[in-house]
Amino acid sequence: MLKNHFKIALRNLWKHKVFSFINITGLSVGITACFFIFMYVAFELSYDKFHTKVDNIYRLVTDIKTPSETINTDATSWAFAPNLKPEFPEIEAFVRVQRSGYLIRKDNIKFQEDNAMLADSNFFKVFDFKLLKGDVNTALTAPASIVFSETTAKKYFGDADPIGKTVLMSGDAVPAVVTGVMKDMPGNSQIHADLLISMTSLTQKFRPDIDKQWGNYGANTYLLLKPGSNYKALEAKFPPFMEKHNGKDARESKMFAKLLLEPMKDVYLHTTRGGQEVGSMSNVYIFSIVAVFILLIACINFINLTTARSVERAKEVGIRKVVGAAKGELAAQFIGESVVLCMIAFFITIALSALLLPLFNQLAGKTVSEGIFTTPGYIAGLFGLSVVIGLLAGVYPALVLSSFRPVSVLKGRFSTGTKGNILRKTLVVAQFSISIALIIGTIVVYDQMNYMRNQDLGFSKDQTLVLETDNDPGQDAFRQAISGLPGVKGATLSSSVPGGGENGAYSEIENSKGDLQVANLALYFVDFDYIKNYGIKILAGRPFSRDFMNTDTAQAMIINEEAAKLFGYATPEKAIGRRFKQWGREGKIVGVMKNFHYRSLQEKIDPLTMRVEMKALNKVSVKLSAANLPSTLSQIESKWKQYVPNKPYTYYFLDEFFDRQYRSEQRFGKLFFNFAILAIAISCLGLLGLASYATYQRTREIGIRKVLGASTTGIVNMLSIDFMKLVIISFLIATPIAWYFMHKWLADFAYRIEIQWWVFALAGTLAVVVALTTISFQAIRAALTNPVKSLRSE
Structure with missing residues (x-):
């Protein structure tokens, strides 16, 4: 019987080639789209789930309350983790990480590694990033130890074994020993790095006092709790801990830190604090709904196309009923045809998915899957889905076709009735x-x-070239040398560019009542040409000027409109001349600039301060003329090699960078x-x-x-x-x-x-x-x- 049903199904599909093509195409495209969305959603939901201890790993985050605001940050003080571990037996281990950029050199090979990361020695014990060479217990223990990813190691050493070899790190050419090679970090991880540098390089070599700095926020901290620990109960113990270690300083500075824990498996999709990489749960929901809709539309199509063709098979059904075919047998026949059609669509879907996966990965901007056969469970699920679609989508047409009255059909008075018309129209309404x-x-x-x-971002980002100098001694000479080139309109030095992050600074600024008000404010270090080169408008006061070099480099600050509002000034003019204290500097506000979007448009404009601090500048922004651009870039490269010879010549255009x-x-x-x-x-x-x-x-x-x-x-x-x-x-x-x-x-x-x-x-x-x-x-x-x-x- 099954064999006979299968034969009839194939004959009918072949006999009505156009119908079959349209129906199979609709199903194949619908199932393929649904399959791709399923892989995308599964990938987004899989972030950090590959760590075997993920259920016990938590990200430590901070709420910093000041008289002006509450700052919800993903960063922690450097002192938190080392002091938490001895006092709370629930904490099995901690790992601090900090993403940074380092110049790495080996002989004549040099690269600016912008995706480098400082990491504590427990990194490979807490996380399941695979170390291919080296010892997980010691790879990140000694100062100036480096672990390369596979890809990065090949850049410097080719196929040679890099373990024990020495490279030079940063502009100071610090010798660093390669102690490990790790497998490239997977795409579904919120922690990404091309190389790891031992945290002791910072805490013991570069800044040996940093572990004692309770007010210096710069690390991302992860805690591994012992199995069975209640993280909410542990969280409740943090306030007395903070009072014990930092209470007096917090009251003096009027900055109170509250420690919170986020389950690592929830960070990527659910955090509101940001991170190295974060996703969107709402996007996951939207795509899931779209997948269901596309699948629903494909099933509706099948029903409509099959019932549209039902009139052509009415006489066939009538004759088969006359010669003794039962209603159940006819229903099974038509459901079988539906399943056969879905199986054909399944195999086409497999072929389409394999063919289009690279394009889909490119469209998604990440490697959602290396290949559709890398996860056999997906294929099995797709097969099951196709069978279910065939069964469910074939039920209604089967019931309609098997219910024809042979006398009416054979007399030519076939009609599917009002209910059938209403259902079909309802399905079309649902589709559209x-x-x-x-x-x-x-x-x-x-x-x-x-x-x-x-x-309007409030600043000019067009035709602006940015070069990272890493605070090289020759950066100012380089800036002066390129400023005279025909294609260069201007060049400026700074610590930050719009969209590239900023410093956070403990600040005390005189408010409208005459009191020094505490706030943690965003801070740009700039030179005298920054505001002019970026076209930032001054609303009150003046920009920094070389005419006031002695005072502007030590005692002057410019704030934005938002900062003026924060401290209670009704107009920008009223903020001019007010006192400030910030990071060891004291002076007066000399200007108020118009708000500009120094972060993404997804974020509101926060208070921003600017100061001239020539020793803290590490970026050169070059405003270019559009004419003869290749020649200008070539001349800039020549000057770079002359004045900054130890760093590779790399640059980016600000408009492209900001849009990232x-x-x-x-x-x-x-x-x-x-x-x-x-x-x-x-x-x-x-x-x-x-x-x-x-x-x-x-x-x-x-x-x-x-x-x-x-x-x-x-x-x-x-x-x-x-x-x-x-x-x-x-x-x-x-x-x-x-x-x-x-x-x-x-x-x-x-x-x-x-x-x-x-x-x-x-x-x-x-x-x-x-x-x-x-x-x-x-x-x-x-x-x-x-x-x-x-x-x-x-």
Whole structure:
């Protein structure tokens, strides 16, 4: 029996090649898209789960309360972890890490390693990053020890064994010994580094007193708790610990730190404090919903296309019933055909997935999977999903087809009834509601990305070249040398550039009441040309000037509007001349600058201070002329090699660098757009099926109307109007749902668009155009059919 069902299924599929192609294509594309989204979601949910001890690893974070604000940071003081471990038996081990950049040299090979990381000696005991060479117990113990990743080790040593070899580290050429080679860190880790440097290099060699600095925040700290420990109970013990060790200093400085613990497995998707890499749980939810929608649309298509074809098989069913076929047997036959079709779609999906995976990885901006066969469970799940889709999607058509009354069918009076029509129309409404919601979502995402790209940032980032000098002694001579080049409009030194992070500084600034108010403020160290070169507007007072070199280098500060508001000044002018104390410097505010976006547009503009501190500058920003750019870059490179010979010549353009902050949103937008297009395309196939069914049902009516003089346009309008009603209903359903979800998505941005009425109008217009195009194909074909053919059986 099964063999017979299988044969009939294949014969029917082959006999109706166009139908089979459309149906299998819709299913294959739908399942492939769903499979890719599933892999993406699984990858996002898998972050840091590969650590065997992840259930006991927690990230230590800090809330810093000052009289001005509460700062929620992922950083900790250097002193926290070393002092926590001896006092709390629940803590088995701790690891502090700090991402930084280091110049690494071996003979004539030199690279600026921007993805380097300082790490405590327990790093490989707490985390499951695989050490291929070296001893996990000692690799990061001694000062000036380095562990390279596989890829980084090959840059310096090729295929030779690097263990025990010496490289030179930083601009001071500190000798460092290679003590290990680790496997490249996996993509689903919030901790990423191309090389690790022993934390003792900092705590014992470069800054031996740093472990005692309770107010110096710069480390990310992870605690490994003993099995069975309650992290909330441990968290409750931290306030007395802080009072014991730092209470007096906290009261004097008016900065109170509260320690909290975040489960490591939750950090990537759930933290609100940031980190080396963070994801978005809302994006995971959105893509999961899109996957379900695409799968639902594919199943709806199958039902609509199969029932649209049911009239062609009505007589077959009638004859089989007359000769004794049971209803259950016929249902099993049609469900079997559905499963066969899904199995064909399954194998096509496997081929499509293998072929398109590299493109999908590129689109996602990360290696979601090395290959679809690397995780056999995914393939097994995909096979099971295909079978389930075949069974579920085939049930309704099977019940409809097996319920035909043979007498009515064989007399030519076949009709699937009002209930069938209502169900099919409901399914089309569901399809187009999803499609219109996705169109609205795509427009909103694009509009937000466009807004972020074109927003007035308050500074000039175009044609700005940035070079990292690592505080090289020749950096100022280099700046002066390139300032005279024909293609250079200006050059400036600083500790930070917009989008590149900033220092945080304990500050005391005189407020509007005349008191020194404590706050932890963002700080840029700059030279005298920074404000001019970046086109930052001064609202009150003056910029830094060489005319006041003696005072500006030691006693002057410029703040932004937000800082002026924080300290209670109604206008920027009232902040001029007020006192400040910051990092050992005392002086007066000489200027207030207009707010500019020194961080991503996802974050609000916080108070910012600027000071001239020539010893703390490590970046050169060069404003270029657009004319003859290659020649200018070549001349800059020549000057670099002359004045900064120990560092490799590397640079980036600020506009590209600043825009990298939005890479995750841009990737989300691209993925969303592509899956929305797929969903709309699959929906059109379903609409084509229903249009095909409707025109077949009305073939004789169309013939009579043509005989009576109806025009082709009139017939097309008649056939189209019912479907346009369905699209309008879909629009009314989709609009509030799409508005709600996109409004929630936009809430993650500090600076965002308002969803305008035209977004919905455009989405509705696009849906109508797409639907009309799809329907018109079938309607015009029916209208042009010779009426003699449709009426000859009457």
